[in-house]
Amino acid sequence: MSTPVVMPQMGESIAEGTIVRWIKKVGDTVDRDEPLFEISTDKVDAEIPSPAAGVLMDIAVKEGETVPVNSVVATIGAAGEKLAAAEPGKAGGVAPASPVLPDLPDQPDQPDQPDQPDLSDEGDRQKSSPLVRRIAKEHNVDIGRIHGSGIGGRVTKQDILSFIEGGGTPSIDSRSARPASAPLAQDQPPVFRGAGDQVVPMSVMRKKIAEHMVVSKRTSAHVYSVFEVNYSRVDQIRKAKKEDYERAGARLTFTSFIAKVVVDCLRQHKVINASIDGDNIIYRNDINLGIAVALDNGLIVPVVKAAGEKNTLGLSKAIQDIAERARAKKLNPEEVHGGTFTITNPGNFGAQFGLPIINQPQVAILGVGTIEKRPVVVDDAIGIRLMGFLTLGYDHRLVDGAVADQFMSDVKKGIENFDPAQA
Numbered sequence: 001m002s003t004p005v006v007m008p009q010m011g012e013s014i015a016e017g018t019i020v021r022w023i024k025k026v027g028d029t030v031d032r033d034e035p036l037f038e039i040s041t042d043k044v045d046a047e048i049p050s051p052a053a054g055v056l057m058d059i060a061v062k063e064g065e066t067v068p069v070n071s072v073v074a075t076i077g078a079a080g081e082k083l084a085a086a087e088p089g090k091a092g093g094v095a096p097a098s099p100v101l102p103d104l105p106d107q108p109d110q111p112d113q114p115d116q117p118d119l120s121d122e123g124d125r126q127k128s129s130p131l132v133r134r135i136a137k138e139h140n141v142d143i144g145r146i147h148g149s150g151i152g153g154r155v156t157k158q159d160i161l162s163f164i165e166g167g168g169t170p171s172i173d174s175r176s177a178r179p180a181s182a183p184l185a186q187d188q189p190p191v192f193r194g195a196g197d198q199v200v201p202m203s204v205m206r207k208k209i210a211e212h213m214v215v216s217k218r219t220s221a222h223v224y225s226v227f228e229v230n231y232s233r234v235d236q237i238r239k240a241k242k243e244d245y246e247r248a249g250a251r252l253t254f255t256s257f258i259a260k261v262v263v264d265c266l267r268q269h270k271v272i273n274a275s276i277d278g279d280n281i282i283y284r285n286d287i288n289l290g291i292a293v294a295l296d297n298g299l300i301v302p303v304v305k306a307a308g309e310k311n312t313l314g315l316s317k318a319i320q321d322i323a324e325r326a327r328a329k330k331l332n333p334e335e336v337h338g339g340t341f342t343i344t345n346p347g348n349f350g351a352q353f354g355l356p357i358i359n360q361p362q363v364a365i366l367g368v369g370t371i372e373k374r375p376v377v378v379d380d381a382i383g384i385r386l387m388g389f390l391t392l393g394y395d396h397r398l399v400d401g402a403v404a405d406q407f408m409s410d411v412k413k414g415i416e417n418f419d420p421a422q423a
Contacts, residue, residue: 002081003052005074007067008333010041015157017041018066018204019073028056030076037073038329040204045300046336047329052076066154066204132160139164158211205298216360220395224355227408231257231371231386234418241423250316252423254371255291258390259304259319259343260312260422261414262366263287266341267308269407273340275361276398290339290359291319293326294348301359302326303339312423347371353389363398366411367391 007017020038024030035047036056057077061067132155136143139160146163148155193199202210234257245252266273266287275282287308290301302322307315325331341362346354347370354367369389376385390411394404 001078002057003054003076004072005036005048005051005076007039007061007069007071007073008048009069010039010046010333010336014041014069014337016066016068019061019063020045020204021063022059023047024050024056026056026059029079030054030056041208045205045295045297045329046331046333050076054078055081057081066156132157135160135164156211158215203297209298212360213357216357219360220358220363221397222355222358223394223396223399223401223404225392225394225401225404225408226353227390227392227412229388229390229412230376230416231388234415235386237418237420237423240420245313245316248313248317250313251320252312252316254388255319255343255345255368256312256316257415257418257423258366258368258411259289259291259307259315261411261418262341262343263289263308263310263315265407265410265414268410269403271399271403272364272394272407274363274398275340276363276395277361281398284340286340288338288340289315290342290362291322292342292344292356293323295327300326300331300336301339301342301344302331302335303337305335305338342366343368347388353391355391356393358393358395363395364404365393367393 010017017039018041020040022037023035024037030036030050030053032051032053033049036050038045038047054076055078056074058075059073060075061071061073067073132143135141135157141160141164143155143160146155146159148159231254234254238252238254238257242252270283271281273284273287275284286306289304289307291304292299292301302325304310304315304318304322307318310318322331322335325335339359339362342356342359342365344354344356344365345368346356347368350370353369356365356367358365367390369391371386371388373384374387375382376387377383378385390408392404392408
């Protein structure tokens with residue numbers, strides 16, 4: 001019996017994914033959970049395991065194509081089953097099994113079709129997903145008027161939303177290096193290219209990150225508070241407990257202490273662990289801690305679920321695990337969404353502090369600056385202490401400065417007075 005392979009949903013707001021490469025080819029034998037293909041979204045690059053053991057019978061989506069989540073991208077058949085006659089990527093090979101259309105109100109069921117070309121008055125052929133076509137229909141928009149930023153000129157969700165919003169940041173037509181939607185509040189000047197300049201296309205992940213960051217800046221009223229923290233106490237605890245943690249299979253890092261203090265403080269400051277949904281505020285029951293992980297080609301934020309229920313050792317193990325698997329592209333779909341608060345660490349590269357962009361739909365993000373010895377005033381004398389800056393970026397639509405500073409004050413106290421019994 002054949003088993004369909006579908007495009008997974010790699011995030012709560014993700015409606016599509018791009019096939020980066022096929023690890024297996026038609027006719028190859030595959031084991032259950034063996035890496036089958038690699039995808040890219042704005043949340044993560046990941047290798048997707050086979051849902052069953054057997055033979056790869058058919059590849060319906062070729063490398064570089066973007067399709068809605070739950071679209072059938074391949075078929076796994078039983079050993080000895082006859083191979084499909086269709087060529088990889090042949091038109092009509094993508095069939096949505098159960099399209100997921102987030103961010104839209106409930107509507108009567110309608111039979112959605114896979115990516116199809118739309119014809120504009122000028123005869124251009126534009127590809128779009130069911131989600132994009134539904135948004136276009138609701139707003140009476142001719143998709144043919146939009147130059148898509150996706151692969152092959154495909155119109156993405158962000159393209160059409162930028163077009164509808166008008167005053168936002170529209171997609172860029174790669175053929176003209178000008179904003180694609182009209183009318184425009186402001187034209188982007190053409191980009192100068194000098195002799196010897198190297199021009200390469202943005203990766204799928206890079207483009208998705210760019211879209212996500214622009215949306216976040218347009219959505220949230222970003223404000224920042226910066227606190228200087230003395231890490232001398234936790235450094236002493238870290239050195240004393242380091243070998244114990246290594247025997248338990250974990251690394252005790254400054255991030256371990258910061259994460260423990262943060263989740264404890266989020267219990268007391270629930271507005272920091274919240275989201276805005278239209279005119280409603282969602283106060284999260286769980287604390288799901290996102291940990292930003294830098295990759296060679298971008299940044300992803302895997303999530304430690306139920307972080308508030310873990311002790312320092314448990315957080316250390318969980319953070320180490322998701323970071324290592326993120327770099328190895330071994331994360332599961334559920335591990336890259338559902339975060340309620342994020343920690344990012346630009347200090348790893350020597351930054352004194354950063355001003356990170358909020359990871360939507362969260363309302364705050366903590367940036368960790370470099371931790372180093374500095375001269376400080378101690379009892380009216382100059383002393384050397386291990387110091388570093390913490391930056392809280394927060395959404396001023398919901399979080400007031402006083403609330404943010406109270407949270408950060410508690411985080412500072414928690415780190416500087418960390419109880420060794422909690423380590």
